[in-house]
Amino acid sequence: MKAIVIGSGVISSAHIEAYRKKGIEIASIVDPVREAREKAAETWGIPHTAATLEEALAYHPDVASLCTPNYLHAPHAVALLEAGVDVISEKPMARTVRECDAMIEAAERTGKRLFVAHSQRLYPPHQHLIDVMRAGTLGKPVMVISTFIGDEYRRMNDPANWKGDFEHSGGGVLIDNGSHMINMLLGAFGPVESVESIGTRALIQPEHKAEDTSVVNLKFRNRTVASLTVTFVARACSFPKGYCGCAIRTEVVAEKGFVTAGNGTPAFQIVDNEGNTLERYEKENEVPAPRPNVLAHILDCIRDGSEPFVTMYDARETVRVIEAAYRSAREGVRVSL
Ligand SMILES: NC(=O)c1ccc[n+]([C@@H]2O[C@H](COP(=O)([O-])OP(=O)(O)OC[C@H]3O[C@@H](n4cnc5c(N)ncnc54)[C@H](O)[C@@H]3O)[C@@H](O)[C@H]2O)c1
Incomplete structure (x- = not known):
């Protein structure tokens, strides 16, 4: 299994640690803030960084963690599921029921899996x-x-x-x-x-x-x-x-x-x-x-x-x-x- 992590803020380290403990390779960490993504990559020995989700998809991940502000959970989840990637979203699932429904519809349609980390x-x-x-x-x-x-x-x-x-x-x-x-x-x-x-x-x-x-x-x-x-x-x-x-x-x-x-x-x-x-x-x-x-x-x-x-x-x-x-x-x- 290969993973990518979207967002390199507070909660991302919990996801990175979880992948590492399971021996899952993290191919890339995504963040529009260059210093943030490069610091995380250096701290955790992640080989690549990306400014956008689209760039990171080039590494063909099997699973992606959404460690981003809540308004990005739905659009990123839908894009990832449609690209054939299983998704682990941070809580809350999204801002509204409508956004949650778009995420669920994409998971059901693509047959990929969508999880929400209600820790x-x-x-x-x-x-x-x-x-x-x-x-x-x-x-x-x-x-x-x-x-x-x-x-x-x-x-x-x-x-x-x-x-x-x-x-x-x-x-x-x-x-x-x-x-x-x-x-x-x-x-x-x-x-x-x-x-x-x-x-x-x-x-x-x-x-x-x-x-x-x-x-x-x-x-x-x-x-x-x-x-x-x-x-x-x-x-x-x-x-x-x-x-x-x-x-x-x-x-x-x-x-x-x-x-x-x-x-x-x-x-x-x-x-x-x-x-x-x-x-x-x-x-x-x-x-x-x-x-x-x-x-x-x-x-x-x-x-x-x-x-x-x-x-x-x-x-x-x-x-x-x-x-x-x-x-x-x-x-x-x-x-x-
Ligand atoms: N389970 C928990 O106990 C727990 C704890 C903290 C946060 N969270 C959840 O995790 C999510 C993130 O919270 P946080 O505290 O880590 O936030 P944060 O602000 O510390 O980190 C968010 C990161 O996302 C990056 N980002 C913004 N736009 C982006 C984009 N388009 N693509 C990629 N990255 C982008 C930001 O630059 C930032 O580095 C939230 O949904 C929050 O509710 C859960």
């Missing part, structure tokens, strides 16, 4: 939460409180950076870190029935930027209700900063017990209604997780033809819920799905 869905506390909820041993889930408190203040407040810019990102914190949590909640609790949301650009200055903080209330078809809070401006977050400088936490009140999952201490715990601790893991890496790394998992799926834990349809559903949440915030209404 947090395979984050051990989240994976285990999903497995426990799906197993049903705690009875009906009732109420969920979920939060992702993060710090992207600098990039989002920079008018020239794509982060949190409507046009290039598709929204603010909700479509960004929020997409991790919506995807995880869909995995644990199933389809969403309705969404109510409010967002605010509380601290971020540039007028063309979207919300830096958002609250989303979800009602699932199984009657569970969830409240998700996400922010990009927690520069003095007092939560433990174990995972990408953020606090990621979910609590579930279920019929037969209470679950805590995330990057605090403990990283995962289940207590039953009699007060017995059924499971408890202090640290994230102690939580049982059969697929600990999303990119390794996706590369295994490409190699053996198996289905990923998060399909392109799941990733599209995440964007559909987010789109409904943005509509709710904009129009001040509850949106049914």
Whole structure:
């Protein structure tokens, strides 16, 4: 297998490392910013660089990683799939459901494979939460409180950076870190029935930027209700900063017990209604997780033809819920799905 990586920014190193660990050759790294692509090529010993995707296709890759701002995911994915290349897109899949549909249509038409690297869905506390909820041993889930408190203040407040810019990102914190949590909640609790949301650009200055903080209330078809809070401006977050400088936490009140999952201490715990601790893991890496790394998992799926834990349809559903949440915030209404 031969790979190319599109975009040489923050997340590209995770993709490069994943290819290297699997012994997959990276033929070229693509970035219009010359210094950025040459620095990455030098750091990782990648033999070629390219300014455009079209140039990199000359190396006949089998697989490509999209590590670019969100507005480029759909056009690049479609071009790659049509060129016969399997695609691993970063999350969110795209800015809108319409863009997701164009990507899915191209994958279905060409028979090539399209994956979305929803890394947090395979984050051990989240994976285990999903497995426990799906197993049903705690009875009906009732109420969920979920939060992702993060710090992207600098990039989002920079008018020239794509982060949190409507046009290039598709929204603010909700479509960004929020997409991790919506995807995880869909995995644990199933389809969403309705969404109510409010967002605010509380601290971020540039007028063309979207919300830096958002609250989303979800009602699932199984009657569970969830409240998700996400922010990009927690520069003095007092939560433990174990995972990408953020606090990621979910609590579930279920019929037969209470679950805590995330990057605090403990990283995962289940207590039953009699007060017995059924499971408890202090640290994230102690939580049982059969697929600990999303990119390794996706590369295994490409190699053996198996289905990923998060399909392109799941990733599209995440964007559909987010789109409904943005509509709710904009129009001040509850949106049914
Ligand atoms: N899974 C995660 O936890 C996680 C973490 C960070 C970012 N991401 C996702 O990864 C993507 C990239 O985010 P980032 O933080 O690495 O961004 P970044 O700004 O650090 O890097 C993006 C790179 O893409 C390059 N680029 C711009 N236009 C391009 C083009 N036409 N062709 C090729 N390259 C181009 C830019 O020059 C830049 O180097 C986003 O979709 C983001 O949501 C995911």
